[in-house]
Amino acid sequence: MNITRENIDELNAVVKVDIAKEDYAGKVDKILKDYRKNANIPGFRKGHVPMGMVKKQYGQAVLVDEVNKLLQDSLNKYLTEEKLDVLGNPLPKEQENFDWDRENYSFEFELGLAPEFNVDLDLKDPVRKYNIVADEKMVNDQVESIQKQYGKLKTKDVVEEGDTVAGTFKNEEEGIENDTTIELAAIKGKRNLGKFVGAKVGDTLTLKTKNLFEDEHALVNHLSIDQEKANDLDVEVEFTISEINERELADLDQELFDKLFGKDKVTSVTELKDKIKEDAAKQFQQQSDQQLMNDITEKLIENTNFELPKDFLQKWIQTVGEKPLTDEEAAEEYEKSEKGLRYQLIEGKVVNDNDLSVDFNDLKAFASEKIKEQMAQFGQMDPSEKELDDIAARILSNQDEVKRLSEQLMNEKLLKFYKEKMKFDEKEVTYEEFVKAIYK
Structure with a gap:
């Protein structure tokens, strides 16, 4: 077997795979011999069917299957060994009048290659970072809302x-x-x-x-x-x-405070307001972090320029769905997905260049923290380590949950990294001002 690559340009290449008879003949012969041993054909005893008849009936199907397996395995191995960063999947080039009766075969695949680029986090126009604070009106409104709820x-x-x-x-x-x-x-x-x-x-x-x-x-x-x-x-x-x-309205007394936060955790209206501010700050932090990540993403896409193998990707998009797309449909789908693909490449570059990996211990600790937060919402404030480990083990046995949690954890690691490495235009706002600024 021989595999060669021709680079068309920096973003496109063609890989040629030559398969000779000796690459597949042994495997095909073994499978056909096994077929012969087990074949039930009228007029012949089991195991005594003439090999010529077995080859005539099953030979080409076995050949095609084995050559395709060999082709796929060797191509995947080649891409891994050559460390080629490909986009989408290799696309086989069509061959007219392909003849399976030959002994040697050649196949060609088009590749779309990921571009080389650098990510500059020192932006000339810094990203706006909102620090949301709970103003007096919001706190007082929340106090009144509590009084109404328990009144x-x-x-x-x-x-x-x-x-x-x-x-x-x-x-x-x-x-x-x-x-x-x-x-x-x-x-x-x-x-x-x-x-x-x-x-x-x-x-x-x-x-x-x-x-x-x-x-x-x-x-x-x-x-x-x-x-x-x-x-x-x-x-x-x-x-x-x-x-x-x-x-x-309910009275702002110790009975209400204990009902809300547990016995003697809050003992005055001042402490109640402080607690409301603290809880609001956590909620606001999640919202401001999400908005910050969205804005960082947009800025990095805007400021990181590179070309993509557009023609290849549109051709690839035509083949990956349940039904083939027309050229126009594929072009439209590409336009929809281009920005996401660009950030996916940018994110991958940042992750690889800065060793922002997620290992199992990270994931287990992250899952345990999420479990503790959920249990706290139902009043279970101090679960045992064994209880957390058992629940985490059940969650992490589900591959969909592993993927979801891995993405969340990587998102948190990326945001932490961006906060440490980037400069921001920080602005303190009330929640109302934040909403107006984001949804203006």
Whole structure:
């Protein structure tokens, strides 16, 4: 067997694999002899079928199968030994009138090669890094929300601002009939709110769905409709009041603190607010980190220039799906996936150049931390090492979970590396300012 490579350019190559009869003949003969031993052909005793008949019936199928196995194994071995960084998979070049009756064969494969490039983390235009803080208004709102959640409901006859109103939405033409409970603080605009204030149990209010709630997604739950319908819904609905309640705020006392955080973990309103800030900071950190990673990704793609074997990749895309794609479909699919491929190559370069690997011990420790976090949500604050090890072992026996956790851990390692090596344009913002900046 002989394998040679012709480099067309820096991104494309053709590999030629020459297979001679001696490369496959022994294996084919052995398989055909085994077939002969076990063949059941009318008119012949088992094991006494003429070899010529066996070859005529099975010979070419066995030959094709063995040559293809040999071809695939030798090509994979060659790519590994030559340390060729290929994109996609090798594509066999078509050969017209291929003749399996010959003894020696030649096959050619097109290769798309990964480009050579460097990743510069010292960007002229630094990435914006948001440091989100919980402002006084957010903390006070959260305190009030806790008081409402743990407060008592007091039934009333007449609606006032701040009340909770239960009732039924109806619109026969749209097929809407749904029982729901509305916090009046969620109603948008003084005009809508004014229709509720002063109303009594049994009253029916006529409301317009458009701009009824502060949260535009609230219609989905309150009317029990899907999001697509809610997006364009602009009709009148009737709301018949069945119950009116005023929520008395819970006292900010030790009983409430113990219920929220455990006995004597928080002992004052000041400590409660500090705890809210601490918890908010953790939540905000996750969101700001995710946004930072997204922005770093975009910047690195924008600032790391290299060519890709576009024609090869489009040709490869045509072959990898359940059904072949047209040239136009493959070009469209390539455009969709090009940015992701570029960052995949950039990420691989950063990982390899800086030894950011994930080993089993890293993965096990990471899985254990995730398990502890989940158990804490259900009040199990101090699981034993054996308990954690047993759960982690079950999770890591699932290859899909191993892949998912490996990707999460690598993402964390990459972000930590970027934070250490890159310069950022840091800005302290409230959560509201962060949302406005990201979704402007």
